[in-house]
Amino acid sequence: MHLDWTALGEVTAVSIGVTVAVVVVFALGVLGIAQVESARERDGGTHALGLAQAGLCFLACAAVVGYGIYLIVPQFH
Numbered sequence: 464m465h466l467d468w469t470a471l472g473e474v475t476a477v478s479i480g481v482t483v484a485v486v487v488v489f490a491l492g493v494l495g496i497a498q499v500e501s502a503r504e505r506d507g508g509t510h511a512l513g514l515a516q517a518g519l520c521f522l523a524c525a526a527v528v529g530y531g532i533y534l535i536v537p538q539f540h
Contacts, residue, residue, distance in 0.1 A: 485527050492520030 498513030533539045 481527070485524055488520050489524050492517045492524065495520060 495513040495515075495517030498510045499517070502508055502510035502513065
């Protein structure tokens with residue numbers, strides 16, 4: 464049995480990198496929601512930039528998850 468350690472290392476590094484990136488993007492989405500809530504409590508208004516930030520971040524996370532499911536499920540190919 465031959466194991467390609469270089470390929471295994473590349474897969475591990477990419478997996479860890481994508482995981483960290485998705486967590487950071489999700490955290491930025493939560494920060495956007497927090498900005499909206501803070502603006503509502505402070506002056507009763509909405510913080511459009513925070514809402515847009517949260518929407519884009521959560522959409523990016525959903526796209527990454529959807530792409531991962533597409534790669535795993537062979538019926539989608």
